[in-house]
Amino acid sequence: MPTPDTSKPIDMHVHLVGNGAGGSGCWLKVSGWHKPMATYMLKHIGVPVKSIDDPDFDRIYAENLLRLVRESSLGAIVLLAQDQVYHDDGRRMDFGSFYVPNEYVLKLAREHPEFLPAVSIHPARPDALAELDRCLEGGAVMLKFLPNCHNIDCRNPKYTPFWKRMAEAGLPLLAHTGGEHTVPVIRPEYSNPEILKGPLDCGVKVIAAHCATKSGVADREYFWTFVEMTKQYPNFYGDNSAFSTPIRGRHSKRCLVEPLASRILHGSDYPVPVLPHWALLQRFISWADFLRCKRIPNLLERDYQLKRAIGFGAPSFTKVAGLLRARSVVHS
Numbered sequence: 001m002p003t004p005d006t007s008k009p010i011d012m013h014v015h016l017v018g019n020g021a022g023g024s025g026c027w028l029k030v031s032g033w034h035k036p037m038a039t040y041m042l043k044h045i046g047v048p049v050k051s052i053d054d055p056d057f058d059r060i061y062a063e064n065l066l067r068l069v070r071e072s073s074l075g076a077i078v079l080l081a082q083d084q085v086y087h088d089d090g091r092r093m094d095f096g097s098f099y100v101p102n103e104y105v106l107k108l109a110r111e112h113p114e115f116l117p118a119v120s121i122h123p124a125r126p127d128a129l130a131e132l133d134r135c136l137e138g139g140a141v142m143l144k145f146l147p148n149c150h151n152i153d154c155r156n157p158k159y160t161p162f163w164k165r166m167a168e169a170g171l172p173l174l175a176h177t178g179g180e181h182t183v184p185v186i187r188p189e190y191s192n193p194e195i196l197k198g199p200l201d202c203g204v205k206v207i208a209a210h211c212a213t214k215s216g217v218a219d220r221e222y223f224w225t226f227v228e229m230t231k232q233y234p235n236f237y238g239d240n241s242a243f244s245t246p247i248r249g250r251h252s253k254r255c256l257v258e259p260l261a262s263r264i265l266h267g268s269d270y271p272v273p274v275l276p277h278w279a280l281l282q283r284f285i286s287w288a289d290f291l292r293c294k295r296i297p298n299l300l301e302r303d304y305q306l307k308r309a310i311g312f313g314a315p316s317f318t319k320v321a322g323l324l325r326a327r328s329v330v331h332s
């Protein structure tokens with residue numbers, strides 16, 4: 001099977017979701033105001049299902065995503081698994097809104113070279129190290145979790161063997177930072193990127209999703225903490241995922257200037273809506289660029305073109321290829 005063209009842009013922050021009806025092992029619990037929001041997102045990304053309860057939802061979602069990649073300027077996307085939530089002592093919690101097992105992501109990546117698999121493992125799991133080794137053998141390129149939603153204090157010394165194994169294997173960590181309003185939050189204080197010093201000190205290449213920006217107006221601002229940490233840690237990066245939203249994206253221009261610019265990687269946060277209106281209102285793009293981006297139906301391509309119009313340089317779209325676990329991009 002051919003390998004993805006990693007000289008082309010890579011979107012390193014793409015969410016996979018499913019309801020498990022087709023045997024994927026996924027589950028999805030959406031209620032309250034999140035339900036109409038989920039319906040809006042499905043319409044926005046072009047998934048032709050009437051609801052998230054559709055028995056063919058998982059297949060349709062994955063096939064639609066594959067089509068979007070193949071019809072875009074991207075060479076590949078990094079698909080994100082989503083682990084369940086655990087107590088510090090390793091007991092699983094009845095908490096969270098969705099689950100995507102590692103094996104489902106690894107399976108899709110084996111079938112389609114455009115998909116690069118990012119697994120998700122809570123380090124408090126009793127089998128965390130065993131699962132990590134299994135996923136490394138299965139071809140994982142990255143590991144992803146949300147400390148504030150998964151209940152992970154990365155400074156906990158009992159996780160040190162886990163971080164050291166990641167560093168030894170060359171497996172980078174994508175960790176959510178900053179505010180969060182799409183997934184239920186259990187520990188808001190873990191939105192602070194400073195908790196990532198545990199894996200950073202162990203030599204793990206860490207990517208702060210959203211550069212620790214605010215999601216809601218009332219969220220605490222951690223962007224400047226992220227900036228200071230990039231000066232301290234050469235192995236610390238950030239992604240510009242969801243910068244098409246009005247609050248996260250307001251720091252876009254600051255991310256274009258060195259020394260920060262060389263630490264920023266491209267991610268869409270698909271299926272989060274990509275609306276160029278906010279960039280226009282903040283005078284980050286011209287009217288012509290606004291009209292051009294607005295007319296692009298492919299959500300992954302629209303986000304890519306919008307980031308280019310804002311001014312993100314070519315390295316931000318391709319640099320992640322050198323951070324991903326190198327041997328994992330080979331498909332057999």
